[in-house]
Amino acid sequence: MFNGHGDDLYKYQGKVKYNFSSNIFSHADLSGLKQYLCKQMDVIANYPEPESYALEQMIAENIGVERGNVLITNGATEAIYLIAHYFARYHHSFANPTFSEYEEAVRTLPYSSHDAGNVYWMCNPNNPTGEVREVEELTTFIRSGEDTYFIVDQSYSHYTKQRVLNPRQMVKMKNCILLYSMTKRYCIPGLRLGYIVADKLMIDAFRAMHPAWSVNALAIEAGKYLLEHDIPNFPDLDEYLSETRRLRTEINKIDGAEALDTETNFFLIKLKKGHSKDLKEYLVNHFGVLIRDASNFVGLNSHYIRVATQLPEENDVLVDGIKSYMSQL
Template sequence: MITGHGDDIFQYPDVRYNFSSNVYPFGPSLRLKEHLRQCVDKIGCYPSPLAGNLVELIARKEEVTSSKVLVTSGAVEAFYLIAELFAGKRSLIFTPSFSEYEDACLRFGHCIEFRPHCEASTADYSTHDLVWICNPNNPDGAVYDTAFLCQKIKEHPATLFVVDEAYIEFTKCATSLVPLVQEHGNIVVVKSMTKRYAIPGLRLGYLMAGHKITDALKRMVMPWRINTLAIEAGIFCLQERDSEPFPVGRLLDESLRVQQDINRLKGFRVCPSSTTFFLVEGPVEASILKNRLAEEHGILIRDASNFRGLGERHFRVSVRAEDENNILINVLKQWS
């Protein structure tokens, strides 16, 4: 999907409050920006073909062997690579969820079955080659039970579980399945570095899987896909930024407050979320609300009506600082 994602700030002339993207709301650190300025001269040379130095740091952080790690150009590239590796296979996608799973599968000829999330416990996983899981789920912030996922992965060794953990640092209710990568060959865990470190413009993510899958993917990818500044940013973040406390508790408290305040507005219904983002069903079409908020108030929300399984009035909000959140709530009152 080239268009229709959040963070389409480029379409509007004066967006001051961006609630549309599930990224750490306070931006990249000043020290990271300064570090990248000092690294600019490095763009005169080719980067490492597979971002080897960054791979080693990721492996150390995640406690997996480096041969099981592949750095990608954002988490999205990981989904397309996996779909290509298993071209023509049968995929199960629970909805609503991130649209790029479907787009990647369609591009490489997968036969896709869509099931609502409420049927995850009753679905027949054995009839599918791949199952795509977003945990926490985008766009509604729903969290899968860890024991449930572990059980399904162990019960269905012939089915590959692609687990997207792009937002796992934005909740306290989900547990990473990375430890299963060491034990089971039928799981791929995908992570994003753009959300936690607020660097979506640098396009940086990674996947972890068994040797058979990562070796096959490494034979597929082009060399030098990950640019020098992205690699430098990733190394800096893992070495320096991770030493700083991530205020997930404060963000979650604010998310809960904003959810409750919006839910009190007549005509607005919030889907409860355990993350820093959540779905809202509003009183008018989300596309109309989005355009009016952007053009008249400089506020950008995510029109979520293009998520499979959602309606035309659904939109998504990712919380920001308290004063900015209050501005959003006060503007929405005008539509109540």
């Protein structure tokens, strides 16, 4: 598994006060979920469902597909590795810069021959750029690639006002596989819940490779609670994206930094001087701010960082920190 993800708080021994490094909102109200899970602790005394059929049924009803179109996984990351290994003998390509785990999963494959067909991986909205591809354009692209399987990761679909692919329509296209992350939707990265949506035959093929008890009993209970209550764990989306625009505007006033366009709550910052690793360490040590060093995304370099919008007062600390760093150069 790739070790260059954001949210690496564990490296800094309590120094971090403001976390901008993960693409989720750091102040989600999880109090109701915590209270619920405290009452469900007895489930740890028994094996969970070998396959999470009840939760899959709830997700299917929520998005308007059949249960056979859904497979629950231990986070979207397990789904990525499962899909990569199913298509082990295929040629894989990527819409870079994008989430590094797709390519990392393919690197683990044991085969040197990739002549069985083609697989194209993309993230929409895209991590790390925040770009959202237009639905009609993307649908036409998928339809035109009859000899290609398209893996479209829509884990950030709740963080944009732009239209994304509709699972009810896409399950009819046998060459399209959608990925989703309840981790991102409900800001629960420690619970590891994701799912795949695809044609039933494709889901059956993935299920045949899927290890039993992949998702633990507490995570399953959490998923049920979150779907039943559907509590948005970030501010009103219009307000949240408005704050993102304000944050980008303030960063663009800093000599040496350029906040790039985005259609989500996270975005890249291009450093016109200095380096991403140095800025990351400076912000942690002097401001208690953790950012994502984006230099290890394919297509980027040591002049890029990524941040996700937080509370206005925290965003102001980030701006002050970048401004301070640039003034030293």
